[in-house]
Amino acid sequence: MAGRINDEDVKAVRDAVPIDAVVSEYLQLRGAGGGNLKGLCPFHDEKSPSFQVSPSKGLFHCFGCQEGGDTITFVMKVDHLSFSEAVERLAAQAGITLRYEEGGYNPAHQRGERIRLVEAHKIAAEWYAEQLATSSEAETGRVFLAERGFDQSAAVHFGVGYSPQGWDHLTRYLRGKGFTDKELLLSGLVQEGRRGPIDRFRGRLMWPIRDIGGEVVGFGARKLYEADNGPKYLNTPDTAIYKKSQVLYGIDLAKQHIAKTSRAVVVEGYTDVMACHLAGVTTAIATCGTAFGSDHIKILRRLLMDNGSARVIFTFDGDAAGQKAALRAFEDDQKFAAETYIAVAPDGMDPCDLRLMKGDEAVVDLVEPRTPLFEFALRQIVGRYDLDTPAGRAAALDEAAPVVARIKNSGAQHEVAVQLAGMLGILDTQFVVKRVAQLARWARDRGGKGPAPTRPQQSYDAPAAPVHSGPALNLRNPVYATERELLKLALQRPELVSPAFDAYGVDEFTAPPYAAVRQAVLDAGGAEYGVQDPQEYLIRVREAAPDDTVRAMVTELAVEAIMRRTVDEAYAGEQLVWVRRRAVDRRIQDIQSTLTRLGTNGDPAQLTSVQNELWVLQQYGQALRERGAAAL
Numbered sequence: 003m004a005g006r007i008n009d010e011d012v013k014a015v016r017d018a019v020p021i022d023a024v025v026s027e028y029l030q031l032r033g034a035g036g037g038n039l040k041g042l043c044p045f046h047d048e049k050s051p052s053f054q055v056s057p058s059k060g061l062f063h064c065f066g067c068q069e070g071g072d073t074i075t076f077v078m079k080v081d082h083l084s085f086s087e088a089v090e091r092l093a094a095q096a097g098i099t100l101r102y103e104e105g106g107y108n109p110a111h112q113r114g115e116r117i118r119l120v121e122a123h124k125i126a127a128e129w130y131a132e133q134l135a136t137s138s139e140a141e142t143g144r145v146f147l148a149e150r151g152f153d154q155s156a157a158v159h160f161g162v163g164y165s166p167q168g169w170d171h172l173t174r175y176l177r178g179k180g181f182t183d184k185e186l187l188l189s190g191l192v193q194e195g196r197r198g199p200i201d202r203f204r205g206r207l208m209w210p211i212r213d214i215g216g217e218v219v220g221f222g223a224r225k226l227y228e229a230d231n232g233p234k235y236l237n238t239p240d241t242a243i244y245k246k247s248q249v250l251y252g253i254d255l256a257k258q259h260i261a262k263t264s265r266a267v268v269v270e271g272y273t274d275v276m277a278c279h280l281a282g283v284t285t286a287i288a289t290c291g292t293a294f295g296s297d298h299i300k301i302l303r304r305l306l307m308d309n310g311s312a313r314v315i316f317t318f319d320g321d322a323a324g325q326k327a328a329l330r331a332f333e334d335d336q337k338f339a340a341e342t343y344i345a346v347a348p349d350g351m352d353p354c355d356l357r358l359m360k361g362d363e364a365v366v367d368l369v370e371p372r373t374p375l376f377e378f379a380l381r382q383i384v385g386r387y388d389l390d391t392p393a394g395r396a397a398a399l400d401e402a403a404p405v406v407a408r409i410k411n412s413g414a415q416h417e418v419a420v421q422l423a424g425m426l427g428i429l430d431t432q433f434v435v436k437r438v439a440q441l442a443r444w445a446r447d448r449g450g451k452g453p454a455p456t457r458p459q460q461s462y463d464a465p466a467a468p469v470h471s472g473p474a475l476n477l478r479n480p481v482y483a484t485e486r487e488l489l490k491l492a493l494q495r496p497e498l499v500s501p502a503f504d505a506y507g508v509d510e511f512t513a514p515p516y517a518a519v520r521q522a523v524l525d526a527g528g529a530e531y532g533v534q535d536p537q538e539y540l541i542r543v544r545e546a547a548p549d550d551t552v553r554a555m556v557t558e559l560a561v562e563a564i565m566r567r568t569v570d571e572a573y574a575g576e577q578l579v580w581v582r583r584r585a586v587d588r589r590i591q592d593i594q595s596t597l598t599r600l601g602t603n604g605d606p607a608q609l610t611s612v613q614n615e616l617w618v619l620q621q622y623g624q625a626l627r628e629r630g631a632a633a634l
Contacts, residue, residue: 018096074089164208220290380402485511
């Protein structure tokens with residue numbers, strides 16, 4: 003059994019590694035007010051950022067999926083690590099030596115599996131790089147790189163290496179570093195041979211594939227010798243730390259540039275990434291032996307922050323395979339808020355060949371967005387039909403119109419529909435425009451029964467969202483947003499809402515979680531108690547919460563930034579009035595419904611009582627609209 007990490011060391015790790023520095027390795031953060039930062043949550047799909055980080059408190063919280071905790075918790079969740087593995091990773095980054103209780107520390111047995119596999123890959127990457135730099139056998143690899151315009155410094159920058167042709171050079175080296183055969187087989191660096199474990203990669207040029215945090219999790223290996231009967235490119239198989247559909251080559255180098263410029267360039271190969279970066283296009287990334295798909299989009303969306311002005315440029319070869327890849331990428335276009343474009347180099351050259359033949363400027367020019375991906379898709383569709391015949395034009399319209407209907411911007415959708423009419427040679431432009439609008443409307447209607455095309459789709463293997471009491475809270479709903487704001491004021495600035503707030507009923511808060519928090523404030527002595535003893539106040543409210551869910555909600559509201567930069571009595575009064583006005587309006591609707599049910603045959607005394615209550619509420623509602631907080 004592994005020893006427990008010393009508590010003092012755990013605290014030292016928490017204190018040493020700023021939470022915003024760790025989170026920024028995985029997603030873009032920007033100011034959220036009150037010293038907090040926000041970004042797109044890495045734990046669930048979302049269009050607008052609800053994930054907040056408080057550097058001063060060392061905490062994160064997602065107001066969408068309710069995930070939250072400290073730096074260690076974040077690393078555990080985002081990389082699927084145990085507590086010990088997360089602490090060990092952070093300790094390594096901070097240069098902290100951990101102490102283990104219950105029998106001391108044996109690195110070979112007490113480190114988690116993931117940590118061991120990552121360490122094996124790190125050592126292997128260093129060893130491969132050394133072989134490329136110093137081994138006479140690796141001359142073939144050095145020539146291969148030089149012929150493509152990459153010198154030794156480029157190889158070092160990207161960590162390119164060489165795997166010797168022998169059967170078990172790396173296997174023996176890693177054994178000497180203390181790794182077991184089981185660990186080596188699990189890592190994917192080694193495979194089972196006839197007489198025991200042998201190197202998976204032999205006689206190949208090696209590209210280390212790093213995750214977004216910069217750790218080596220796999221390799222891409224390029225064939226160099228004719229005698230090699232394997233595929234041209236051989237990638238690490240899926241392992242506990244490497245899933246080819248969930249990694250992007252070059253993302254560790256490109257992530258900051260992508261976040262800063264709101265632009266990403268998707269190329270097809272490792273050498274294309276190298277060529278782009280060396281030419282100054284430092285936002286280039288590539289998939290690793292698989293098509294660009296949903297999991298790759300999730301990575302980019304978190305860096306691009308779903309900024310509508312962001313750009314994603316795909317570069318594909320001009321051949322049939324490249325065109326097919328472009329159309330496949332267009333299928334996922336709706337999962338981006340960013341605009342998507344395609345870049346096809348002259349003569350079908352890829353960025354690596356283009357740089358070699360025409361220089362860095364040609365690569366930079368290539369990735370300037372010119373052709374929207376949807377336009378490319380339309381031209382490919384239209385080109386398959388005989389537009390000289392009515393039947394050909396009709397068939398082309400049937401296939402192309404749904405593509406136009408999927409364009410996110412309604413204004414652009416109309417313009418492209420007009421362009422499509424011209425491409426097809428259909429003189430009745432309005433007929434095409436109406437056809438596209440009809441298809442777009444049908445798509446929206448289908449969204450009412452299932453996931454709409456513009457909604458983020460949850461991955462089939464995403465962790466299930468935690469269950470919470472009450473309905474999901476849509477903060478764009480002004481009712482919920484105002485109730486939330488008033489509760490934040492009651493917890494953070496009780497002096498601004500007391501004593502009026504304490505006269506509000508629990509039923510004036512329509513969201514059950516908010517009603518529960520209102521009840522907890524009441525049970526703790528009300529906002530007036532918060533004015534008298536602010537420190538004890540929050541403790542009492544948390545203790546009054548009936549369960550952990552409500553207690554977590556109290557914590558959220560107590561730390562979340564208030565929406566107004568200047569928080570004063572006027573702003574507090576606005577929130578008090580809005581919550582009360584809506585409560586009054588709801589009661590008026592209830593009474594009007596009662597009058598309708600009673601009709602003219604109801605009991606006269608009951609009718610009079612209900613009508614009087616209605617009149618009083620209507621007068622009160624009018625006073626709230628005219629006098630604001632003074633009418634409370």
